[in-house]
Each structure stands twice: as structure tokens, then as C-alpha cells.
Amino acid sequence: MKHLSLLTDFYQLTMMNGYLKNDMMEEEVVFDLFFRENPCHSGYTIVAGIEQIIDYIENLKFYEDELAYLSSLGTFGEDFIDALRNFTFKGTIHGVEEGTIMFPHEPILRVKGTCFETQLIETALLNVMNHQSLIATKAARIVTAAKGDPVFEFGLRRAQGPDAGVYGARAAVIGGCVSTSNVLAGMKFNLSVMGTQAHSWIQKFPSELEAFRAYAKAYPDECLLLVDTYNTLEAGVPNAIQVFKELRARGHEPKGIRIDSGDIAYLSKQARNMLDAAGFSKATIVASSDLDEDTITALKDQQAQIDGWGVGTNLITSKDCPALGGVYKLSAAEQKGELIPKIKISNNPEKITNPGFKNIYRIYDRKTQTAQADLITLEHEVLDESQPLTIFHPIYTWKQTTFSDYRLKKLLTPIFVEGKLVYRRRSTQEIKEKVSKELASLWPEYKRLTRPQIYKVDLSEALWQLKQNLVNENKIPPQK
Amino acid sequence: MKHLSLLTDFYQLTMMNGYLKNDMMEEEVVFDLFFRENPCHSGYTIVAGIEQIIDYIENLKFYEDELAYLSSLGTFGEDFIDALRNFTFKGTIHGVEEGTIMFPHEPILRVKGTCFETQLIETALLNVMNHQSLIATKAARIVTAAKGDPVFEFGLRRAQGPDAGVYGARAAVIGGCVSTSNVLAGMKFNLSVMGTQAHSWIQKFPSELEAFRAYAKAYPDECLLLVDTYNTLEAGVPNAIQVFKELRARGHEPKGIRIDSGDIAYLSKQARNMLDAAGFSKATIVASSDLDEDTITALKDQQAQIDGWGVGTNLITSKDCPALGGVYKLSAAEQKGELIPKIKISNNPEKITNPGFKNIYRIYDRKTQTAQADLITLEHEVLDESQPLTIFHPIYTWKQTTFSDYRLKKLLTPIFVEGKLVYRRRSTQEIKEKVSKELASLWPEYKRLTRPQIYKVDLSEALWQLKQNLVNENKIPPQK
Known part of the structure; x- marks a missing residue:
């Protein structure tokens, strides 16, 4: 300090x-x-x-x-x-x-x-x-709602200044989050850091498939793909499955997908079915999109097929309080x-x-x-x-x-x-x-x-x- | 930075x-x-x-x-x-x-x-x-509600970490506040800093009157007294008036009083009358107590006799958003x-x-x-x-x-x-x-x-x- x-x-x-x-x-x-x-x-x-x-x-x-x-x-x-x-x-x-x-x-x-x-x-x-x-305390509530699923702290960009991001990440992990996206907090407090790619990565390439392939090339063993840039079920998940098959053919097992918009309950159940049908039942589905303890509770109540929760603004600012x-x-x-x-x-x-x-x-x-x-x-x-x-x-x-x-x-x-x-x-x-x-x-x-x-x-x-x-x-x- | x-x-x-x-x-x-x-x-x-x-x-x-x-x-x-x-x-x-x-x-x-x-x-x-x-932006809203009265930023203790207090004070002054209580922000950004005494000062002395006198002794020309520690109208304001008279007899003009609890509309109108009746019509009344733009608007609508507004938590965290x-x-x-x-x-x-x-x-x-x-x-x-x-x-x-x-x-x-x-x-x-x-x-x-x-x-x-x-x-x- x-x-x-x-x-x-x-x-x-x-x-x-x-x-x-x-x-x-x-x-x-x-x-x-x-x-x-x-x-x-x-x-x-x-x-x-x-x-x-x-x-x-x-x-x-x-x-x-x-x-x-x-x-x-x-x-x-x-x-x-x-x-x-x-x-x-x-x-x-x-x-x-x-x-x-x-x-x-x-x-x-x-x-x-x-x-x-x-x-x-x-x-x-x-x-x-x-x-x-x-x-x-806010983190503990969100982790309680997630009932054993991992919760990832993602809020730095919306935190109230640099310290709020760094000490907020520390507090979030103390409260039960498994990791943070915040690299400085990770270094300072020896926290597990996590992250893959943003929509800008997908947009940078001529097509989503090319973007996924480029990511898989760089991270064959850490391949978690963001599938909602264009159309989650019509494009994102099918393209991810295509790249997952290519990865597996090269001897690598994919990590899974992330959904960052749309109706998480509906999309995750459909995506789960599609991944399972394609032989990727171990691929995880991570959700991130304005989540808090109430939304996670409601989504789990509707059997959303989410294996991990990325929580940003509502956690790092304790938005309701x-x-x-x-x-x-x-x-x-x-x-x-x-x-x-x-x-x-x-x-x-x-x-x-x-x-x-x-x-x-x-x-x-x-x-x-x-x-x-x-x-x-x-x-x-x-x-x-x-x-x-x-x-x-x-x-x-x-x-x-x-x-x-x-x-x-x-x-x-x-x-x-x-x-x-x-x-x-x-x-x-x-x-x-x-x-x-x-x-x-x-x-x-x-x-x-x-x-x-x-x-x-x-x-x-x-x-x-x-x-x-x-x-x-x-x-x-x-x-x- | x-x-x-x-x-x-x-x-x-x-x-x-x-x-x-x-x-x-x-x-x-x-x-x-x-x-x-x-x-x-x-x-x-x-x-x-x-x-x-x-x-x-x-x-x-x-x-x-x-x-x-x-x-x-x-x-x-x-x-x-x-x-x-x-x-x-x-x-x-x-x-x-x-x-x-x-x-x-x-x-x-x-x-x-x-x-x-x-x-x-x-x-x-x-x-x-x-x-x-x-x-x-939040500060500008609060300043707008105060309609020309000065607004003082008081939120450091409730800010989301040190930076949120320091850069928040800077932003609050940019948005229209006249000063901050935050000394570090004052030094760093050349902001006007303000503050007098807390309830602990009043409590530290055997009586409120002694506490007021001790403050007046230290700050004869900057004497603004916190009047709500025991009972605003029965004790605080009469004691303040007593000390103000003593000050004036020694050639000093008092600054005024601060009210930090209770119904600000009622208390400020009564206090104004008491101060005026005692010949202290230039003594200002400052309010601080969970204020924001809505409360200030409502209090002014009821002709609260407040000359300056100290705003803490609701400003420094932008509590509603x-x-x-x-x-x-x-x-x-x-x-x-x-x-x-x-x-x-x-x-x-x-x-x-x-x-x-x-x-x-x-x-x-x-x-x-x-x-x-x-x-x-x-x-x-x-x-x-x-x-x-x-x-x-x-x-x-x-x-x-x-x-x-x-x-x-x-x-x-x-x-x-x-x-x-x-x-x-x-x-x-x-x-x-x-x-x-x-x-x-x-x-x-x-x-x-x-x-x-x-x-x-x-x-x-x-x-x-x-x-x-x-x-x-x-x-x-x-x-x-």
C-alpha cells in the first residue's frame, strides 16, 4: 500500500x-x-x-x-x-x-x-x-448462489478506480471467488488469474471460424471460445464444435465455451445439447452477463447448464448496496x-x-x-x-x-x-x-x-x- | 498515478x-x-x-x-x-x-x-x-439540486478504497463541489479542503459547552460547531449561541453550526430562528446526513434553512447507480x-x-x-x-x-x-x-x-x- x-x-x-x-x-x-x-x-x-x-x-x-x-x-x-x-x-x-x-x-x-x-x-x-x-460479503453471497460452481471475478473495468479493482479482487477471492481477471491483483496477492478472449478478437478476423481457429492455434490446451458475437446457436456453437473437432483430431481436448449475452438459461441448455451430441460432454459452459446472486439463483432454478459464472459490475461495486x-x-x-x-x-x-x-x-x-x-x-x-x-x-x-x-x-x-x-x-x-x-x-x-x-x-x-x-x-x- | x-x-x-x-x-x-x-x-x-x-x-x-x-x-x-x-x-x-x-x-x-x-x-x-x-456527473446533479448553495464532498470513509476517495474527490470538485474533506486529494489536486469537528470531539469533554468552548479557543475565527450530539434544539444550539456570544465579546465573529442527524427541515428552521433571535443572522447552517439530490430537493422544497450541504456516501459511491x-x-x-x-x-x-x-x-x-x-x-x-x-x-x-x-x-x-x-x-x-x-x-x-x-x-x-x-x-x- x-x-x-x-x-x-x-x-x-x-x-x-x-x-x-x-x-x-x-x-x-x-x-x-x-x-x-x-x-x-x-x-x-x-x-x-x-x-x-x-x-x-x-x-x-x-x-x-x-x-x-x-x-x-x-x-x-x-x-x-x-x-x-x-x-x-x-x-x-x-x-x-x-x-x-x-x-x-x-x-x-x-x-x-x-x-x-x-x-x-x-x-x-x-x-x-x-x-x-x-x-x-457480496462475493460470498454470489458464491452461495452458485452452489459449488466456480465464480470468477471480472469487474475491473467497472470498479471505482484502480484500488477498487485491485483490493476489490482481493476481497472477492477472500469471499469465495476462485479467480480474478485482474492481473495486478493477481500478482500483488497471489490470486489465480483467468481470461481468454473478447468480442474484439472475434471481430478482428474475417470470420468467427477463423477467429476461433486462430485462438485454438495459440492455446490448443486452453481453448475456451466466446460464442455470442454473431449468433450463439446458429453460428457460435457450431463454429466452436467445428474447431473442437479439429483440436481433438490434433490430440487436444477443448475447454468449452463462454456465453456473454442473450437468455443464458435457454442458450446454455441448447448449447449443452449441441456439445453433448457432438461428443464434447466435458466441454464447460461459462456465463457472464450482468450476473449477481439473484440472477444466478433464478437461472439455476431453471436448470441453466452453466458450469462457471463470471461476475463483473454487480460484484466489484456491490451494485445493490x-x-x-x-x-x-x-x-x-x-x-x-x-x-x-x-x-x-x-x-x-x-x-x-x-x-x-x-x-x-x-x-x-x-x-x-x-x-x-x-x-x-x-x-x-x-x-x-x-x-x-x-x-x-x-x-x-x-x-x-x-x-x-x-x-x-x-x-x-x-x-x-x-x-x-x-x-x-x-x-x-x-x-x-x-x-x-x-x-x-x-x-x-x-x-x-x-x-x-x-x-x-x-x-x-x-x-x-x-x-x-x-x-x-x-x-x-x-x-x- | x-x-x-x-x-x-x-x-x-x-x-x-x-x-x-x-x-x-x-x-x-x-x-x-x-x-x-x-x-x-x-x-x-x-x-x-x-x-x-x-x-x-x-x-x-x-x-x-x-x-x-x-x-x-x-x-x-x-x-x-x-x-x-x-x-x-x-x-x-x-x-x-x-x-x-x-x-x-x-x-x-x-x-x-x-x-x-x-x-x-x-x-x-x-x-x-x-x-x-x-x-x-453525480456531483453535478447534487450541485444542481443545491441551487447555488455550496456542496462539500465528505465521503472518503465510505469510498470503495483509497483511490475511490482520492479520484472521487477530484471528480466531485470537477462536477461542481466547492471542497472536499479528503486531505490527500486536496494536496494532490490543489482542491479546497474543509472540516471542523466530529461527535467524538464533543464526547471527549465533560460537557458539550466545554467542548464548544475548547473548539472556539482553538479556532476563534473558524468556529463552526456540530450541534446534534445530545439534543440539537434543547442543548446544541443554545450552547453554540452561548459560545458565539463569548466569541463576539472577544472580537470574533462565529461561522455557524452543523446539523448531522434528525429532521433537517424542522431543525434548521428552528435553529435559524434561534440564531437570528440571538443576533447571529450571519451564522450559517450546514447540513450533512445521508444527503443526495433527491433529499436536498425535498428539503429545499420545505424551505429548510440550510446554507451548505455536506454530502458523503451517496456522492462518493454514486449510491443509486x-x-x-x-x-x-x-x-x-x-x-x-x-x-x-x-x-x-x-x-x-x-x-x-x-x-x-x-x-x-x-x-x-x-x-x-x-x-x-x-x-x-x-x-x-x-x-x-x-x-x-x-x-x-x-x-x-x-x-x-x-x-x-x-x-x-x-x-x-x-x-x-x-x-x-x-x-x-x-x-x-x-x-x-x-x-x-x-x-x-x-x-x-x-x-x-x-x-x-x-x-x-x-x-x-x-x-x-x-x-x-x-x-x-x-x-x-x-x-x-
């Missing part, structure tokens, strides 16, 4: 300078990074971007040209510019392992440090986490040397924050090894797995569940401790495997694409009580 | 290698980059990203680590790797000036070069152009030494391409200086402004319009000629001014936010005839 120290909102700098001017820049605070709603009507969210956040933090430093620019704005004095010049990140960041499945209101990252450093990094942390978690609304909220602040829990009140109960220095436990059933619920606690609370555990709904408190044969997993673990990286870095492949295990631990009801069951995220009694007390202390009169 | 030579789809490389293997890599082709539909129900699209495309082309070259990576994939032989090692872009690119308003089916870029080089650059050109043109569907289609190809017009046929008439080597003329009324229509012609056609000009609808050919007192502007001008940059580069400010002139030349009917009138884009008779001939030659039987 390139140098991104200025990838921040200007108000972070005005606040940092304000803390300096008020002699508060060294005071400690705690921020939680979390989201309030799963994206794309999903029942869960896959956390992605931790590796890039680590890169960002490790490269945080201000260069002279940046300081000169900030100085030129006229807002800041030399004291602030000097503070930035001498800046190194010394905070402590806990977070979940990349690839963990998370739910609304759960801290994904917990940042403890000075007012100064914790404000500086807010925007970049949100930017990276919001983007990659969104795309990983192009932003995950992650936020970064103050949960504790030093006052007179003591760290005091803080709450943000709102007329909208969903927007009231969980105060204090917290952690999260995932409760697994020991028999099935499936996740049963999550419990947000204060960090100092100790849970005893040998005792039954009763949790309750934070609003409808009479809704209670008791677990007896369970194990707990603490989700927030240290990433940086006083500025020092302590997290073991993971390859994209390892993160992808983590996601696959996480999804396997989740009941299918939570993974349903439409109206999934809502996973339980409860508060410990101590945290619940703290929250009630702070809400009452900060009670606000009704407001239109 | 960083090094992006591998920012391409893998199939571009397999095709390039295929052309090499078929001894065709030096054959000439022409591609048009265009879109088929304006984004966000807009009546027009603002072209943005030309400067970044120039950076990309100027930096095109393959480094040894990239070549080693490509080599490791097993798909390519040493001949191809050598061809990349020796690669320099020698093509000719015509395009519109950045900031030009364009319409569906009009070439924004016309790329002439070898099969090899024109395929390589397709993906990056589309990525950059699709993203920045989308955000510039997060992708512009730009494509790059072959329009001519060398066959036996001659450049032959090419067409892409489709059952969907909207998807049939315009063949041949083309340019576009914009027809302006000499009296009003407004744009009347565009005419796509073959490049060699000569139009005589002293003669009346009759244009006709390409499908309903009986729909004709004749212009007599008009002037023509040729829209495609050279950017690169045989690999050499010939375009005068523009600052973001100059591009922003270009957009403003372009929008002024467009009748309000085309700029209406809802169901705008459709701007005429016709084909010259020669181009229309060529297209008819090629459609007939390539006629395809009906297909389900």
Missing part, C-alpha cells in the same frame, strides 16, 4: 490541532469500529482489509512535502506541524482475525491511544474496512487521568453506542461446533465455560437463552500493542480458508440469501447495566 | 499473445470508448479522468518483476515476455477535452494502434473513465493492409455499434450559444457551416431538424499522436471551469433531475449508410 498518511478527513487534523491547543493531545481514548447493518440484506458480514490496515499503520509518517502542504493551508501553526513531523503511532489496536464473520454493533477493531493518533487514523481504517468487507456503513465511535475517554466509559445518545435506539472497553465472545456448541450467539462483554469480565451461560436480548430482556455444552472464543485479539505489530500476518489464501471455515460454522438459516434469520448478539449483564446507567444520565427530552 | 501496467484483464494478455502467435500483433485497429446510458437518470454525462489516463499511458512499461510474474503463470512463452519487455505505446488517441458533456453512444476516446497496444490499455482506460465520469457502463468496441480493423470498418451486431438495437473511423460535431446556435444537437460523422467528412445542415434520427429517419445559423465544434482532438503526448494538460480548477461553461451551454430541459429531455445525437448520412450496409451484410437470423 502506498503512502497514505494524508488519507484522512480534514476535520481529523483540525481536531488534533484543537487537542494540541487545549493541552489534551496525550489524553487517552478508546474507539470502536463497527457497522450497524449487514450489507446487501446479508445475514452476516465478512471482515476484510486487516492486512491493508496493518500496512497503513506501519507506514504512518509525515514527509516534508506533506508538512509544507499542511502549513500552506493557513490553519495550523508550527507547533502542530512539528507534532506531525515527530509523529509515530504508539496506540494499541485489537481486532478480529481477517476473514471473521461479524454482525451489527460488534467492534471489529478497538483502538486505544492518544486523542491525537486515534483521530488521525479513523478515516483510513473506515475506508479500507468498509470497502473490502463489503466486497467480500455500494457502501458498508462502518463507523468509529468513542467508547471511553480519559478524564482527570481515568478512562471513563462514553456513550453516544440518539433518538434512534439503533444509533445508541455500546460504552466502555469491550470484547466479544462467540459461543460455539461443543457437539456441532456451530456458532450459537455472540456476547459483547466488558474486557475485564471473566466467563467460566464450565458453568451454564444465560444471555438475554438487550431490548426484549425476557428473551433468554441458556447454553450448557459450549465453548467460547474471544474475538478481539491484539494487532498492535503500543505501536508494535504483534499480529501474525496472513496470506490471502489463508484468509480465504478462514472464511470458508467461518461460513461452515454458521447455520444455513443465517446464510439464506433472502430474509435470513437474525444471529443473536447480546450484551453481558455488566455491559447492559453500564449502558442503561449512561443512557439515564444522558437522557434527552423528546425531539421532533 | 502509480505504476499500473498490469492493471488489465488477463484476457487482454491472452489476446495479445494470441495476436503474436498468429503474426498479427502489428496489425492496426481502431477502438471507440463510449457508454450506452447516462448514469443516475441524468440527461448528460460529464467526462472526467483524461489527466489520469494520460499519466497511465505515459508510465506504460513492464518491469522485470512483472515480467517474471507473467512468465511464472505458464501461459506465455519468452517471445511474448520479450515483446512486453520492449513495449512502448505508439498509438494515436483522440478524445474530448476533460470536462466535456457527452451523451450515449458518442466516442469519448478513439484509440488507433496495433492489436497489441490497443488491447493492453482497454481495461485501465475504462476503469478510470467509468469511475471519474460517474462521480463528476455505482457504475457507469462504458465499453470499448472495435470500430475498424486492418485486413490485408487496409482499415475496414467493423460493427458489433446484437439482437438489441441499442447494442449495435457505430462502425468506422469517426468524429463528433456539436452544433451550437449562433444567437444563444446553446448546444442544439450532436452529429457523429466519419472522420473524413467535411461540413460547411455556411450551408444549412439537416440531421435526422438514426431509427425514426423521418424525424429531421435543419439548422441555419449555427456553428460546429469538433469534439475529438488528438491526445497522443503515435505515442507522443500532444494534449495541453489542465489543472483541476480549469477542468471545473470547463464543466461550468459546458453546463451553461445546455438547455435546462436536459439538466432536469427527473426525466430530462433527451439530447439529440444523430449520425451523418454517410455513417448511417455505412451502418445499414454492415448490418445487412452481417444480418443474423432471429434468436430466442
Whole structure:
């Protein structure tokens, strides 16, 4: 990741300078990074971007040209510019392992440090986490719809800029895609890359048959042909079969065809029959054409004969929901040397924050090894797995569940401790495997694409009580 | 722009290698980059990203680590790797000036070069152009809704990765925003940056009043206060007024307040009254809270007392339409030494391409200086402004319009000629001014936010005839 120290909102700098001017820049605070709603009507969210956040933090430093620019704005004095010049990140960041499945209101990252450093990094942390978690989650939905068929990420040309293409491809593979078309992402993250030919290849030749032959000549063992340039069933598939026969006569087995337009259900069934009748029952049919989880579900429901799905725009932009609304909220602040829990009140109960220095436990059933619920606690609370555990709904408190044969997993673990990286870095492949295990631990009801069951995220009694007390202390009169 | 030579789809490389293997890599082709539909129900699209495309082309070259990576994939032989090692872009690119308003089916870029080089650059050109043109257009819609009030770009935390934030901020300012919160974009493109304080600042202090005082102390002449942390009308505005009075007593005039939640229409009208009654009629009220062109229109319709609009997620992701569907289609190809017009046929008439080597003329009324229509012609056609000009609808050919007192502007001008940059580069400010002139030349009917009138884009008779001939030659039987 390139140098991104200025990838921040200007108000972070005005606040940092304000803390300096008020002699508060060294005071400690705690921020939680979390989201309030799963994206794309999903029942869960896959956390992605931790590796890039680590890169960002490790490269945080201000260069002279940046300081000169900030100085030129006229807002800041030399004291602030000097503070930035001498800046190194010394905070402590806990977070979940990349690839963990998370739910609304759960801290994904917990940042403890000075007012100064914790404000500086807010925007970049949100930017990276919001983007990659969104795309990983969208990819997981599309892969779920494909029911075991491979899904190929094809969206670079429609991504929102180069990074959206590159980190989006990474997130898509983490979420379950088998490959990307994006060569730069392939190199950067060791992803499998895939691609054959475009319509322009077919058009470049005097005829489709000549174009297919030229491709087969260059790639006798990787021959997958795009058959919809002129007429899929009248021209494309017959021409492909002709070239496949020629290939086989030369001792090569063809890969198959790609259909990029028209009615994929109808065309694929006809094409399948034609390929089978010609003796190419192992030739695969790949579809690509404005696909998403809904279209793939509908096409499979109509027995479309598709063996692999190339997904572009709708995946790389998460078209139906192009932003995950992650936020970064103050949960504790030093006052007179003591760290005091803080709450943000709102007329909208969903927007009231969980105060204090917290952690999260995932409760697994020991028999099935499936996740049963999550419990947000204060960090100092100790849970005893040998005792039954009763949790309750934070609003409808009479809704209670008791677990007896369970194990707990603490989700927030240290990433940086006083500025020092302590997290073991993971390859994209390892993160992808983590996601696959996480999804396997989740009941299918939570993974349903439409109206999934809502996973339980409860508060410990101590945290619940703290929250009630702070809400009452900060009670606000009704407001239109 | 960083090094992006591998920012391409893998199939571009397999095709390039295929052309090499078929001894065709030096054959000439022409591609048009265009879109088929304006984004966000807009009546027009603002072209943005030309400067970044120039950076990309100027930096095109393959480094040894990239070549080693490509080599490791097993798909390519040493001949191809050598061809990349020796690669320099020698093509000719015509395009519109950045900031030009364009319409569906009009070439924004016309790329002439070898099969090899024109395929390589397709993906990056589309990525950059699709993203920045989308955000510039979305910004122009939001600015139109704000009817002269300033619009501030605030979206970095929700952007799809760092580049989407940085280039998105650039595009937003080109489209009409007065500033961005994004410091990196501010430095990179010399954009005005803006920001004050977040809820965390208010929460950090024992009380809102103390937080406001601390901010006023640090910024006595730039004091704009966020008033919705606890209760906008019962606490935030009265506390702000208190601090404003203290400021004025010390000889400073306050800037105003920001409201970030609740009903902006109701709250802003009440807050306006309170500020006016307290003698702060010049204090401005800024709104930010999930805004877009529809909400701003509705709030203004209800006389919301807002002086400036901070727009985040919905602008930086173009939330209702997060992708512009730009494509790059072959329009001519060398066959036996001659450049032959090419067409892409489709059952969907909207998807049939315009063949041949083309340019576009914009027809302006000499009296009003407004744009009347565009005419796509073959490049060699000569139009005589002293003669009346009759244009006709390409499908309903009986729909004709004749212009007599008009002037023509040729829209495609050279950017690169045989690999050499010939375009005068523009600052973001100059591009922003270009957009403003372009929008002024467009009748309000085309700029209406809802169901705008459709701007005429016709084909010259020669181009229309060529297209008819090629459609007939390539006629395809009906297909389900």
C-alpha cells in the first residue's frame, strides 16, 4: 500500500490541532469500529482489509512535502506541524482475525491511544474496512448462489478506480471467488488469474471460424471460445464444435465455451445439447452477463447448464448496496487521568453506542461446533465455560437463552500493542480458508440469501447495566 | 498515478499473445470508448479522468518483476515476455477535452494502434473513465439540486478504497463541489479542503459547552460547531449561541453550526430562528446526513434553512447507480493492409455499434450559444457551416431538424499522436471551469433531475449508410 498518511478527513487534523491547543493531545481514548447493518440484506458480514490496515499503520509518517502542504493551508501553526513531523503511532489496536464473520454493533477493531493518533487514523481504517468487507460479503453471497460452481471475478473495468479493482479482487477471492481477471491483483496477492478472449478478437478476423481457429492455434490446451458475437446457436456453437473437432483430431481436448449475452438459461441448455451430441460432454459452459446472486439463483432454478459464472459490475461495486456503513465511535475517554466509559445518545435506539472497553465472545456448541450467539462483554469480565451461560436480548430482556455444552472464543485479539505489530500476518489464501471455515460454522438459516434469520448478539449483564446507567444520565427530552 | 501496467484483464494478455502467435500483433485497429446510458437518470454525462489516463499511458512499461510474474503463470512463452519487455505505446488517441458533456453512444476516446497496444490499455482506460465520469456527473446533479448553495464532498470513509476517495474527490470538485474533506486529494489536486469537528470531539469533554468552548479557543475565527450530539434544539444550539456570544465579546465573529442527524427541515428552521433571535443572522447552517439530490430537493422544497450541504456516501459511491457502463468496441480493423470498418451486431438495437473511423460535431446556435444537437460523422467528412445542415434520427429517419445559423465544434482532438503526448494538460480548477461553461451551454430541459429531455445525437448520412450496409451484410437470423 502506498503512502497514505494524508488519507484522512480534514476535520481529523483540525481536531488534533484543537487537542494540541487545549493541552489534551496525550489524553487517552478508546474507539470502536463497527457497522450497524449487514450489507446487501446479508445475514452476516465478512471482515476484510486487516492486512491493508496493518500496512497503513506501519507506514504512518509525515514527509516534508506533506508538512509544507499542511502549513500552506493557513490553519495550523508550527507547533502542530512539528507534532506531525515527530509523529509515530504508539496506540494499541485489537481486532478480529481477517476473514471473521461479524454482525451489527460488534467492534471489529478497538483502538486505544492518544486523542491525537486515534483521530488521525479513523478515516483510513473506515475506508479500507468498509470497502473490502463489503466486497467480500457480496462475493460470498454470489458464491452461495452458485452452489459449488466456480465464480470468477471480472469487474475491473467497472470498479471505482484502480484500488477498487485491485483490493476489490482481493476481497472477492477472500469471499469465495476462485479467480480474478485482474492481473495486478493477481500478482500483488497471489490470486489465480483467468481470461481468454473478447468480442474484439472475434471481430478482428474475417470470420468467427477463423477467429476461433486462430485462438485454438495459440492455446490448443486452453481453448475456451466466446460464442455470442454473431449468433450463439446458429453460428457460435457450431463454429466452436467445428474447431473442437479439429483440436481433438490434433490430440487436444477443448475447454468449452463462454456465453456473454442473450437468455443464458435457454442458450446454455441448447448449447449443452449441441456439445453433448457432438461428443464434447466435458466441454464447460461459462456465463457472464450482468450476473449477481439473484440472477444466478433464478437461472439455476431453471436448470441453466452453466458450469462457471463470471461476475463483473454487480460484484466489484456491490451494485445493490455500494457502501458498508462502518463507523468509529468513542467508547471511553480519559478524564482527570481515568478512562471513563462514553456513550453516544440518539433518538434512534439503533444509533445508541455500546460504552466502555469491550470484547466479544462467540459461543460455539461443543457437539456441532456451530456458532450459537455472540456476547459483547466488558474486557475485564471473566466467563467460566464450565458453568451454564444465560444471555438475554438487550431490548426484549425476557428473551433468554441458556447454553450448557459450549465453548467460547474471544474475538478481539491484539494487532498492535503500543505501536508494535504483534499480529501474525496472513496470506490471502489463508484468509480465504478462514472464511470458508467461518461460513461452515454458521447455520444455513443465517446464510439464506433472502430474509435470513437474525444471529443473536447480546450484551453481558455488566455491559447492559453500564449502558442503561449512561443512557439515564444522558437522557434527552423528546425531539421532533 | 502509480505504476499500473498490469492493471488489465488477463484476457487482454491472452489476446495479445494470441495476436503474436498468429503474426498479427502489428496489425492496426481502431477502438471507440463510449457508454450506452447516462448514469443516475441524468440527461448528460460529464467526462472526467483524461489527466489520469494520460499519466497511465505515459508510465506504460513492464518491469522485470512483472515480467517474471507473467512468465511464472505458464501461459506465455519468452517471445511474448520479450515483446512486453520492449513495449512502448505508439498509438494515436483522440478524445474530448476533460470536462466535456457527452451523451450515449458518442466516442469519448478513439484509440488507433496495433492489436497489441490497443488491447493492453482497454481495461485501465475504462476503469478510470467509468469511475471519474460517474462521480463528476453525480456531483453535478447534487450541485444542481443545491441551487447555488455550496456542496462539500465528505465521503472518503465510505469510498470503495483509497483511490475511490482520492479520484472521487477530484471528480466531485470537477462536477461542481466547492471542497472536499479528503486531505490527500486536496494536496494532490490543489482542491479546497474543509472540516471542523466530529461527535467524538464533543464526547471527549465533560460537557458539550466545554467542548464548544475548547473548539472556539482553538479556532476563534473558524468556529463552526456540530450541534446534534445530545439534543440539537434543547442543548446544541443554545450552547453554540452561548459560545458565539463569548466569541463576539472577544472580537470574533462565529461561522455557524452543523446539523448531522434528525429532521433537517424542522431543525434548521428552528435553529435559524434561534440564531437570528440571538443576533447571529450571519451564522450559517450546514447540513450533512445521508444527503443526495433527491433529499436536498425535498428539503429545499420545505424551505429548510440550510446554507451548505455536506454530502458523503451517496456522492462518493454514486449510491443509486455505482457504475457507469462504458465499453470499448472495435470500430475498424486492418485486413490485408487496409482499415475496414467493423460493427458489433446484437439482437438489441441499442447494442449495435457505430462502425468506422469517426468524429463528433456539436452544433451550437449562433444567437444563444446553446448546444442544439450532436452529429457523429466519419472522420473524413467535411461540413460547411455556411450551408444549412439537416440531421435526422438514426431509427425514426423521418424525424429531421435543419439548422441555419449555427456553428460546429469538433469534439475529438488528438491526445497522443503515435505515442507522443500532444494534449495541453489542465489543472483541476480549469477542468471545473470547463464543466461550468459546458453546463451553461445546455438547455435546462436536459439538466432536469427527473426525466430530462433527451439530447439529440444523430449520425451523418454517410455513417448511417455505412451502418445499414454492415448490418445487412452481417444480418443474423432471429434468436430466442
